[in-house]
Amino acid sequence: MKFLAGTVLLALALGAVWEKMDIYRTGYAIEELQARKKQVQQEQKTLQLEFARLTAPDQIERVAVSRLGMMRPRYDQVVLVQNGSPPSRTEPAGRVVPASHTQ
Amino acid sequence: MMEEDARRWRTVVAGVLLGLGFLIALGRLFHLQVLHAEELAQLAGRQHQKILTVEGGRGAISDRNGKILAITMEVPSVFGAPKYVSDPRATAVRLSRVLKADARQLEAKLKSERDFVWLQRHLAPERAEGLQSLSLDGIGVIPEGRRFYPKGVMLSHVLGFGNIDNQGLEGLERRYDAVLRGERGRLVVERDAFGGAVFPKGLNYVAPSPGKDLVLTIDEVIQYIAEQELAEAVTRTRAASGVVIVVEPKTGALLAMAMRPTFDPNEPKADPNLWRNRAVSDAYEPGSTFKLVAAAAALEEKLVSPDEFIYGENGQYVVENTVVHDHHKNGWMTFAQVLQRSSNIGMVKVVEHLAPEKLAWYINAFGFGQKTDVDLTGEQRGLTKDLRDWSRRTRASIAMGQEIGVTPLQLVMAVSAIANGGWLMRPYVVSEVRSSTGETIARFEPVVRRRPISSQTAKALTEIMRGAVLPGGTGTLGAVPGYDVAGKTGTAQKTDPLTGGYSATRMVSSFVGFLPADDPKLAILVVVDEPQTEHWGGTVAAPVFQRIAAQAVRHLGIVPQTEQGQILAAR
Numbered sequence: 001m002k003f004l005a006g007t008v009l010l011a012l013a014l015g016a017v018w019e020k021m022d023i024y025r026t027g028y029a030i031e032e033l034q035a036r037k038k039q040v041q042q043e044q045k046t047l048q049l050e051f052a053r054l055t056a057p058d059q060i061e062r063v064a065v066s067r068l069g070m071m072r073p074r075y076d077q078v079v080l081v082q083n084g085s086p087p088s089r090t091e092p093a094g095r096v097v098p099a100s101h102t103q
Numbered sequence: 104m105m106e107e108d109a110r111r112w113r114t115v116v117a118g119v120l121l122g123l124g125f126l127i128a129l130g131r132l133f134h135l136q137v138l139h140a141e142e143l144a145q146l147a148g149r150q151h152q153k154i155l156t157v158e159g160g161r162g163a164i165s166d167r168n169g170k171i172l173a174i175t176m177e178v179p180s181v182f183g184a185p186k187y188v189s190d191p192r193a194t195a196v197r198l199s200r201v202l203k204a205d206a207r208q209l210e211a212k213l214k215s216e217r218d219f220v221w222l223q224r225h226l227a228p229e230r231a232e233g234l235q236s237l238s239l240d241g242i243g244v245i246p247e248g249r250r251f252y253p254k255g256v257m258l259s260h261v262l263g264f265g266n267i268d269n270q271g272l273e274g275l276e277r278r279y280d281a282v283l284r285g286e287r288g289r290l291v292v293e294r295d296a297f298g299g300a301v302f303p304k305g306l307n308y309v310a311p312s313p314g315k316d317l318v319l320t321i322d323e324v325i326q327y328i329a330e331q332e333l334a335e336a337v338t339r340t341r342a343a344s345g346v347v348i349v350v351e352p353k354t355g356a357l358l359a360m361a362m363r364p365t366f367d368p369n370e371p372k373a374d375p376n377l378w379r380n381r382a383v384s385d386a387y388e389p390g391s392t393f394k395l396v397a398a399a400a401a402l403e404e405k406l407v408s409p410d411e412f413i414y415g416e417n418g419q420y421v422v423e424n425t426v427v428h429d430h431h432k433n434g435w436m437t438f439a440q441v442l443q444r445s446s447n448i449g450m451v452k453v454v455e456h457l458a459p460e461k462l463a464w465y466i467n468a469f470g471f472g473q474k475t476d477v478d479l480t481g482e483q484r485g486l487t488k489d490l491r492d493w494s495r496r497t498r499a500s501i502a503m504g505q506e507i508g509v510t511p512l513q514l515v516m517a518v519s520a521i522a523n524g525g526w527l528m529r530p531y532v533v534s535e536v537r538s539s540t541g542e543t544i545a546r547f548e549p550v551v552r553r554r555p556i557s558s559q560t561a562k563a564l565t566e567i568m569r570g571a572v573l574p575g576g577t578g579t580l581g582a583v584p585g586y587d588v589a590g591k592t593g594t595a596q597k598t599d600p601l602t603g604g605y606s607a608t609r610m611v612s613s614f615v616g617f618l619p620a621d622d623p624k625l626a627i628l629v630v631v632d633e634p635q636t637e638h639w640g641g642t643v644a645a646p647v648f649q650r651i652a653a654q655a656v657r658h659l660g661i662v663p664q665t666e667q668g669q670i671l672a673a674r
Contacts, residue, residue, distance in 0.1 A: 045176050052171035052253035057327035075584050075653065080662045 159285030159311030160539070161248055161269050164262060166323040167534065172254055173262055173276070173368075175269070175314075177246040179231030180224040187241030188213050194239050198222065201233045213241075224267055225249045250276075252368045258326055260380040261319075261360050261479065261532060264368040273371075273378050275317065275533070278480050282536055285314035315544060318535035320356035325349055328654045329361040333629070336647045337363045340634030346382050346511045347651065352519035352617055352626040354549035355528030357477075358655075383475075383482040386508030387630070390595025391445045391577075391640070392615050393504030395564065396517060397454050398442055400465035403560045406456045409439040409567055413449045420448040423496040427451055427503075439567045443576040445592060447503045454502040462498055463490045468555035469517040470527055471509055476552075477530040485509045504595060505605075515628035518615045521565060522589070522623035524558040526551050565589045569620050572645075581614050581645035583652045585663030589623075590616025590648065592640035597633070609633050614644035618652055624661055627652055 053059065064070040135143060164173040181202065188194050195210035202209070202223045212220045224247060226234075231244050248269050252262060263274020271280035288311030329347040337345040342363075349359035366377040379385070401407045415433025419426055427447050433440075441449030454462060466472065472487030486508030488497060500506035512530060520527040529550040536545040556564075568589035572582040577592040593613035596605035612634055617626040629644040629651070637643055656663075 042177055045174065048171060049174055049176060049251055049253055052174065055170070056254045056257070057324055058255075058257070058331075078657055080657070080660060 159287060160313045161250065161265075162283040162285065162314035162316040162539065164275065164283075164317045164319065166319050166321045166326070168323065169318075170323045172258060172319070172321075172323070173250060173252050175248045175250050178249045179226045179234075179244045180247040181222040181226060181231070181234060182243050182245065183213050183220045183222050184218060184241045184243070185213050185215055185220060186218065189240060194242065197237055197239065198234070198242065201230055201237065202226070203230075250368075254323070255369065256365045256367050257323075257330060258321060258360070259366055259368045260362045260378070260382070261321070262368055263378075263480070264371045274380065274480060275319075275478075278478060279317055279533065283314045283317065286312045288312075313539040316537040316539065316541075317533050318537060320351075320358065320532055320534045321360070322358045322658075324658050325651075325655050326359040326361065328658070329359040329651050330363075330365075332647050332650045333361045333363055336629075336631055336634075336643065340631060340636045340643055342631045342635065342643075343633040344381060345632060346385075346628070346630045347647070348382055348511055348515045348628045349651065349655065350515055350519055350530060350626050352522035352528070352623045355516070355519070355530045356534065356549070357530055357532045358625070360532075380479060380481055382511045383477060383479050384510070386483055386485040386510055387611050387632070388505055388507065388595045388597070389509050389514055389613065390504040390593040390611065391447075392514060392518075392591050392593035392613050393507065393509070394442060394445065394450050394502065395521065395568070395591055395615075396465060396469050396471070397450055397457075397462065397502040398438075398567070399469070399521065399556050399560060399564055400462055401438075401453050401457055402563055403465070403556045404457060404461060407438045407453050409563055410437050412437055413441055413452055415441075415446055416448050418448070420451065422451055422499045423494075425496060427499065439570055440575075442567050442591070443570040443573075445571075445577045450502045451499040454498055457498070459490060459493055459498050462501060463493075465555060466501070466507070468527075468553060469520065470552065471507065471513055471517070475510075475512055475516055475530050477512060478533050478547075482512075483510055485513055504593065511628055511630050515615060515626055518591075518617065518628070519623075519626040520555060521561050521568070522617040522626050523561070525554050525556040525561040527553050527555055565620055568616065572616070577639075577641045578614060578616070578645045580641060581616055581648045581652075583618060583649055583656070586618045586652070586656060586661075587620035587664065588616050588618045588652065589620040590614060590645070592645060594638060594640045610638040612638055612640045612643035614640050614648045616648055616652075618656065619661065619664055624659065625652065625655055627655075 160177075161175040163171060163175070165171050181198075183194075185191070191210050191213035195206045195213055198204070198209050199206035204223060209222060212222060222242070234242070234244060250265055250269065252259070252264075259274075261274055263271060263276040263278075265271045265276045265280075269284065271277040271283065276283065288309050329349055333345045333347045336342070345361075345363045347359065347361040348357065350357050360380075360382050362381050364377055366374075371378065402409075407413075412435050414435055415429060417434065418429045418432035421427070429444075429446050429448050431444065433444060433446050433449070436444065436446065436449060438449070438453065440446075441453070466487060471485055473484055474482050488506060497506050516527065516530055529552050531547055531550070534547055535543055538544055568591055569587055570576055571592065572578045572588045572590045578590045581590045581592075582588055591614070593611070593615070595611045595613070596607070597609040597611060598604070599606040599609070611630060611632050613628065613630045615626070615628045617623040627648050629647045631643050631647070634643045
């Protein structure tokens, strides 16, 4: 009887210790993941900043002109194409078409 | 017996003393634990706890297409705790190599009596790594938010900037500081005997809420076009300054607001005079562009019709003992031609039939002399004379755009009202406020301020303005191939501070217009201040308008509608 009671007490004690250990382990894992999350968020912001710098219009123009030998087109070199049939004479002028339809 | 009495006496005395002591202790306990319990608990808390403020990240600013214009990144900052630094000189020398800072200044900071000193803030991340490898006692690195403007000088007057503690000081950064900033968090930590942080009390952590993001009405590409063209014109004409505003006339949404000279908000320590947003804070005499307001008043009051003939007096006309001149000697011309040729005499003769009260009413109705209520900082009302202070010449002067000071934004909004069927809109630059997770918190819609003129008057004036960019008009260089443009030139003499009169050499050249004329998508104002090489609005500002407009319509995909343009159907 005494042995049984001792075993139960020991099991309970071990269970309590195990639970405590588990809490600590989970706590460390959460902390690690939070640190990782913060790091990834920081990386994302760094990339956003880099992207914003590289896609700035002046940067694009600089690369286009100096590295790719491109130049701004003249008026007569650009034709805006309207998707669908041409507008009738009564239709209001100056309608906006999506930029993807332009060149 | 005597001995027994003495012992009893001692027992009684001891009992009384003990009882008294017990009562005193009880009283003190009651005093501490009941009467002053709350106050003392707080005092104990202050001694054992330390409250750290945790900054929420500042929100980003982007243009209408989501292009980032301002963003905050966490960068390392170095601090020192002087009482934990055993050898300030040696530490300062080692630090100075990594921080590229003056060792003597660092040493002075490390010798200070304070608990905490900043040694260098907002470092490049690689420097902080080098610092941590030194593992110096009493030196620490913590992350801090730093504002970056990836587009450099672009839109700097609108965006503004903040200080090192992320407080907005200028522009949108200041106007929307409370929105961008978010709410500070709080971390309560236990302190050890030396006052150091031991372990965070999880329950006492109030997380900071990140700042909200702003989405602007600005189009980054149109802004770039406007800045490029303005910079080129200001440099070429050796002008003192320049302003370009591009606005959607039907909504009041600002698409671009460019200024020269300019500054880089990443390094705003330059001349504070450069930070001023001239588009809203500088009033100038607009000259002939203001004839549109006088003309609108005359047409609305039915004092004149566009095809009514007015005699141009061959270039000279006397008003209240002052001779008014025209650039060209005009004979008979229609009222439409008066505006198209920008005849001072024609305009003066027309407003002679307009009561001063009426003219003052229209000036006010078009929004002059009052703030436009745009969501930018530093806006001025402009300069309008009280009707009681008008001289006998004032009405004629105002008809030519003199004796009145307007801001560029007021003028472009008034012309936008003509483009918008007579409705005057409130200009705005922030279209949306978003949470850090991208949800829309607030959306700003167009606001109508009032209607100074009818749609018929607006239409008639638009027709007249179309003529100003056609052959015979003063603004032919503002014409955009393929599009109907309505415009007006302005060449205003500036006042000479020495003589008090008008200068013959210092001018403000401007052009204001909109397109497509019959369904306006863009209203654009170009103001070039004190150009040196030439000074006519038609030759200095109109070509800038033309280049900006031509590129902007292409960017927005607005199909040309006149025979000069080409409309193709994609099959």
